[in-house]
Amino acid sequence: MMSQFYFTLTNPEVEPLLKKEMSIGYPNFRLSYSRPGFLTFKAENATNFSPWMCRLSGICLGKKKLEELLGLSKAWLWKRVDSLVPASELVELSDKSLFRIGEKVTLIMMLGPDDYWLGEYILKKTHFQTPGEVSSIEKNDEAPSRAYYKIAEAFEAFDLPMESQEKVLELGSAPGGASLFLLEQDLQVFGVDPAEMDPRILKKYNFRHIKKAFETLNENNFREDIDWIVSDVNLPPSVVIQEVDRFLTFLEPRGVILTLKLHQDRYLRMLKPIVESYKQKGFTQVELKYLPSYRQEICLVALR
Ligand SMILES: C[S@@+](CC[C@H](N)C(=O)[O-])C[C@H]1O[C@@H](n2cnc3c(N)ncnc32)[C@H](O)[C@@H]1O
Structure with a gap:
């Protein structure tokens, strides 16, 4: 069977715990490419992949050139850090893309300048309807705590x-x-x-x-x-x-x-x-x- 790559988007402070969870729950997965907040894993035998200690997980289709992404008809775009400036075509594509529960989401993950990765996951009812599962809750200045x-x-x-x-x-x-x-x-x-x-x-x-x-x-x-x-x-x-x-x-x-x-x-x-x-x-x-x-x-x- 062909090997398969998987991605996780997580909060950097929980990465050590995610790695521990992977070693316990997914012993045949090997850590592959990673940046803070973005980790990929390789498995020889594809299987259900749904670790707990991350905001989002799915199949990783690898690093892509901008030209390859411009051909997509529907995709969400997530940026690893807010200061990144993606190609405007990708921002427009993401803004107009809607996904239904149960549908396969195509997710462009921007890790650095001109550094785009592509992933896929099935949109669940308990997912936030936002690229990268970022919080959709507005800031409340009255909140006494996180x-x-x-x-x-x-x-x-x-x-x-x-x-x-x-x-x-x-x-x-x-x-x-x-x-x-x-x-x-x-x-x-x-x-x-x-x-x-x-x-x-x-x-x-x-x-x-x-x-x-x-x-x-x-x-x-x-x-x-x-x-x-x-x-x-x-x-x-x-x-x-x-x-x-x-x-x-x-x-x-x-x-x-x-x-x-x-x-x-x-x-x-x-x-x-x-x-x-x-x-x-x-x-x-x-x-x-x-x-x-x-x-x-x-x-x-x-x-x-
Ligand atoms: C993370 S804070 C809770 C934050 C809070 N839910 C909020 O909305 O602001 C954890 C709290 O657990 C409380 N705690 C620790 N031990 C407790 C106990 N045995 N019974 C009740 N509360 C306890 C602490 O006093 C602390 O305020």
């Missing part, structure tokens, strides 16, 4: 069916970036965190701060039904999962959205069993996604 963008991206990618005035138990809520986004969606937020919340969040009508560590809460702390559990607690995934599992013995949320911190390589091996355990708990859609605003972390979404 977590505003993280939950906004999860909301968009998974089209989370959150409804007005539903109740969210937010674990690790300080200083309040995610709370702000959830409050903007007209949700009621119970923020659990021993740390201080941003005073602007504390003033919001639909926010209640439970200033405690999540381990100290039990069913007696909940008089109301909780519709969603969101976590961004900066503790190992094993601790977060254990505590959320405990909450699931007395709460029945419609969905769970966890940002799991992967500060050690060994946490990678926990991800598959975690996905399986959520499926066994009766969640019908359970997915992992690396969001554009992420560093060494991954989003687990489990919906009933």
Whole structure:
């Protein structure tokens, strides 16, 4: 069988973790050409390729000359760094190209001046409809933390069916970036965190701060039904999962959205069993996604 090349677009801070994931999950893949944020791999036997620790992955068709790209009828263009100036024809082509869910996207990846690479991937429902899976969330100057963008991206990618005035138990809520986004969606937020919340969040009508560590809460702390559990607690995934599992013995949320911190390589091996355990708990859609605003972390979404 012919060898095949694959590409990944990722955030530079998570590249070591992606390489570790490749060595565990794709042992027959060899690192080939790479630049910060862009890594290619070669495999002798083509197989499904969908690593977690990257924004995007697909088949790599190699480096191309501009003349070869000008013949494309439809393609998106991604730039590795914002300061790059691509050929205007490619910008026009990308601007007018639309892709449907399930369609094969042709992606031109500009790595440096006149340095174009071509890739292909199938557009999934959970993909952002942007070249290179860059965040489509607009900057919010009021956001107390980066977590505003993280939950906004999860909301968009998974089209989370959150409804007005539903109740969210937010674990690790300080200083309040995610709370702000959830409050903007007209949700009621119970923020659990021993740390201080941003005073602007504390003033919001639909926010209640439970200033405690999540381990100290039990069913007696909940008089109301909780519709969603969101976590961004900066503790190992094993601790977060254990505590959320405990909450699931007395709460029945419609969905769970966890940002799991992967500060050690060994946490990678926990991800598959975690996905399986959520499926066994009766969640019908359970997915992992690396969001554009992420560093060494991954989003687990489990919906009933
Ligand atoms: C990444 S920050 C959360 C950012 C926050 N979600 C936001 O939107 O601004 C992690 C938070 O987890 C909190 N945390 C750590 N251990 C905790 C625990 N045992 N119970 C609750 N929160 C905890 C920390 O105090 C910290 O505020």
